[in-house]
Amino acid sequence: MPISSELLEILACPMCKEDVELKDEEDFLLCKKCDIRYYAERFPDRTSCPKCGSDLEKIKGEVLVCVSCERWYPIIDDIPHMLPDDLRDDLK
Ligand SMILES: [Zn+2]
Numbered sequence: 001m002p003i004s005s006e007l008l009e010i011l012a013c014p015m016c017k018e019d020v021e022l023k024d025e026e027d028f029l030l031c032k033k034c035d036i037r038y039y040a041e042r043f044p045d046r047t048s049c050p051k052c053g054s055d056l057e058k059i060k061g062e063v064l065v066c067v068s069c070e071r072w073y074p075i076i077d078d079i080p081h082m083l084p085d086d087l088r089d090d091l092k
């Protein structure tokens with residue numbers, strides 16, 4: 001199930017409360033070991049996981065990007081992960 005437009009409308013950036021924009025088919029770098037994904041656009045030179053050093057796998061995914069502060073929140077298994085900064089340091 002894709003994320004609905006109704007849900008998208010009530011979602012807001014937890015940091016600045018501004019709107020978020022849905023982007024699908026974005027490139028992500030996935031660390032299978034840590035189960036962490038990095039937004040490839042923000043980490044153009046990254047080839048290995050900064051946490052465990054494993055090689056990263058390129059995957060496609062959906063992401064919500066704040067129109068104001070440009071923080072990004074991955075959508076994993078149709079669930080938006082609207083985590084504040086202190087819980088998602090490695091996702092910045
Ligand atoms: Zn890792």
Ligand SMILES: [Zn+2]
Binds near residue numbers: 014017018066067068
């Ligand atoms: Zn924001």
